[in-house]
Amino acid sequence: MNLNPNTPIYIAGHKGMVGSAIWRALEAKGYIHLIGRTSKELDLRNQQAVQDFFSKEKPEVVIDAAARVGGIMANNTYPYQFLMENMQIQNNLIDTAFHSGVEKFIFLGSSCIYPKMAPQPLKEEYLLTGPLEPTNEWYAVAKITGVKACEAIRKQFGRDYISLMPTNLYGPFDNFDLKTSHVLPAMIRKFHDAKHSDLSMLSGVEAGSKNSPVELWGSGTPMREFLYVEDLAEAVVFALENEFQDNLYNVGTGEDLTIKELALLIQRIVGHTGEIFWDSTKPDGTPRKLMDVSKMTQAGWKAKTSLEDGIRKTYQWFLEHQDSFKEVKI
Numbered sequence: 001m002n003l004n005p006n007t008p009i010y011i012a013g014h015k016g017m018v019g020s021a022i023w024r025a026l027e028a029k030g031y032i033h034l035i036g037r038t039s040k041e042l043d044l045r046n047q048q049a050v051q052d053f054f055s056k057e058k059p060e061v062v063i064d065a066a067a068r069v070g071g072i073m074a075n076n077t078y079p080y081q082f083l084m085e086n087m088q089i090q091n092n093l094i095d096t097a098f099h100s101g102v103e104k105f106i107f108l109g110s111s112c113i114y115p116k117m118a119p120q121p122l123k124e125e126y127l128l129t130g131p132l133e134p135t136n137e138w139y140a141v142a143k144i145t146g147v148k149a150c151e152a153i154r155k156q157f158g159r160d161y162i163s164l165m166p167t168n169l170y171g172p173f174d175n176f177d178l179k180t181s182h183v184l185p186a187m188i189r190k191f192h193d194a195k196h197s198d199l200s201m202l203s204g205v206e207a208g209s210k211n212s213p214v215e216l217w218g219s220g221t222p223m224r225e226f227l228y229v230e231d232l233a234e235a236v237v238f239a240l241e242n243e244f245q246d247n248l249y250n251v252g253t254g255e256d257l258t259i260k261e262l263a264l265l266i267q268r269i270v271g272h273t274g275e276i277f278w279d280s281t282k283p284d285g286t287p288r289k290l291m292d293v294s295k296m297t298q299a300g301w302k303a304k305t306s307l308e309d310g311i312r313k314t315y316q317w318f319l320e321h322q323d324s325f326k327e328v329k330i
Helices: 017-028 047-057 072-077 079-099 134-157 183-195 229-241 259-270 294-299 307-321
Strands: 009-012 061-064 104-108 160-166 168-170 214-217 226-228 248-251 276-279
Touching (some): 061 079, 183 259, 226 229, 226 307, 259 276
Parallel strands (some): 214 276
16 A cells, blocks of 8 residues: 555554554654544444444554553453453454455564464464463463454455564553563562662661562563564554565564563662562463564564663653553453
8 A cells, every 4th residue: 555644544552552652653754644542432342333433534554552461460360351352352443444445454462372382482383383371371362363363354355464473562651550560560660669668667677778679470480572662663663664475473672581680680770779589389471482583574674672771761761650650450
């Protein structure tokens, strides 16, 4: 399709961490006809509401950054919501976009779509080759159906519907609610809170001594890859402005580290000086999730923000917005 600054582009989930980063990236590239609705303005789980919205706004491009998301605890506690609500959201968007004649659709998923014990690094062709990680399989199954729906439309009707699977994301507007957040923002919050807690109230602790200890889940041995959300936004713009040959592409850095190494890095950036305790009774999740990003590299895109720089930027944003964090309830 022929893109221009006035092409109507609908970003579903434009107020979230991912959607807002995509919005900023598109604005920076000169796109001026960006369309967004909050969840209060448009319930994406409501098929009729979505159809009415498309009829009125007539978007020519749809970027699906809307999802029910959360960490291990949230996925384990609310499996039905993570399965059903995500399928409702993406099914309504994909099907309505298709029937409305939308030629370009970018579906965003997650690296959790790949089997728990798939070979590392994770290649796109490993999809549906083995069992999923039990702690987030509900979310993963929903996202797999979205990938397959876009693939089916591409195969049967020749539409430019593609799926981008980012690795673990972090950055401005992340969720820092400890009950529902992912590991990296949860660590930022925990180390920051422990750094500023009042140790003088604890028995046997002298004022001015080390910060309060921080307890983290699991053993710290699993390895994870992290991508700064503004890098993902640049990847989405790249996918929008270029025609890809396949339907599924991994988006990441191609580099990982242990959760324990991540904790030490965040502890240093935050400036926390207390101890770290690991609760090995809590689940670790998948042992390793490293993305093979060679397809995106060959297409011409590569991440540019280092993990340390990204965490520093994220912590600075955290400090500037800590009085206005949203509570993420399910």
